Amino acid sequence: MTDIKILDAVERYIRGEMNPDERVQFEALRKSNTEIDQLVVEHTLFLQQMNSFGKRKSFKSSLNDIHENLAGQGKIETMKMTGKAKVAYMWKRYKRVTAIAASIAGITAMAISAMVWAVAPKANSDYEKLVGDIKDDIKNIKVENAQQKNAINKVVNTLNDEKRAAIIYKSGGTGFVIDAKGYIVTNYHVIENANNIAVQNNRGEFIAKVVHADKSKDLAILKIVDDNFKPYTSIPYSISKTSARLAESIFTLGYPKNDIVYGQGYLSSLTGYNGDTLSCQIQIAANQGNSGSPILNKNGEVVGILNARQKSTEGFTFAIQGKYIYKALEDLKKSDTSYLKLKLNSKSQISGMERMEQVNKVEDYIYRVKVN
């Protein structure tokens, strides 16, 4: 018997797939041949390990699915910690600091008021009456002001609704989510000169605005500002900080037409058009609408952003390297501190999955970007 046949027999023996005759024969062989006996023991252990490994792996991935499902249906509270929960959390975390700060503030306030009281001249009664009147007037003005504001808001809202119905968008390109709260990356040229922007996929159509635009890198970050948009709980892919490697196999999803389109290929050059080091060259079928599509590697890491603008005659396609998303985000944070909390996902959740599953997970995070 060859080794391969022996192992085959051992596996069938362990699984109990042998017929009685075969089994008796094999057991006799096992008794007479210690090497085979050893192999049976060792292989039993190995198969057990393999089995546990497989079971745990699929259990683990099912847990993630269940979490997303239950969170989506609102059956478990996933606190992306808003409102009260967040306050409670911050309070617990920083209560000591808060207490110290509060007592210092208290002492300072008391000291200052004592000083003011000691120094200030005693006010006469006319003066006090005048102050009282002014206070009342201010109060009245404030109330009026609030009413006017409400009225204006109502008008603006109805205007917005009408505007929304009237806008006719034309297709621009593709974009993909980089932060669960609805931040999307796309190419600058996709949204250049746009008055209104909307993004659309099978979750719906949402209004978005540009929060960062960088013409030199041809990158833009959009934020969904639509009341109908529900934030994601997490993002399946990560954004790679390192460059892709030559010949690495890649895939993309984008909206060159009304429906999402999948494409696959490989990284063909580390530099882009005319040796441009900002981008790289990829071998993948793409056209205009693919601009802004994510380029993912087999681990589900975004290594680039497809850029179909500089299409040369030979039909090459180029991609902006993924690490520039980090750069763009840094710039954004520098320009406006309200974006400090934006964070890119650095660990892919779809690593090791089959391509069809990966695409299935990623699909919902890719949008058709429409402009007007």
Add this chain to the structure above:
Amino acid sequence: MKEQTDEKALLEGLAASDKRTVETIYKENYNMVQALIINNNGSADDAKDIFQEAMIVLYEKARSGSFELNCQIKTFVYSVSRRLWLKRLQQQNRFSAPGDNMQEVVSVEEDLEQHERRNDEFEMMDTAISHLGEPCKSLIEAYYLKKQTMQEIAAKFGYTNADNAKNQKYKCLMRLKKIFFTHYKNENGDD
């Protein structure tokens, strides 16, 4: 005693990785663990991590058939999560004893020791398989994890017949076993 039989049915379902059962257990325990973590210096992401690890402990315990129902699933999950979180806090030096006036706790030390061992074994197999490279990795996964037949595999991977696929699988298996057992024996060499 209806409750006890219910719990038993849940554990049996869990051991068989029945999706509905897993969902039920998840739904009934998640908020409790999340509250524990968040009340003790953790974030929602920490809560998800810790809870899912506790679910794995429960799953492997149920699967090993050694689960004696001496406490409720809820108590067990809570105790394991609490212990895991304490450990993580200690590692991060943010230690402060979790306040638990809300739940009874059972001792889970032994379960967690077993869990550690299984974690190590899982990691060993994971690294061994990822060291294989393609097409070995996919071939081994298709046969041993997805339990596909040699005919299916031959068709999927483009081998001319099942025997060719079998030959290739054998070579891959030998390499995998070699990598795996080198680590496995090193880890267990002390006893």
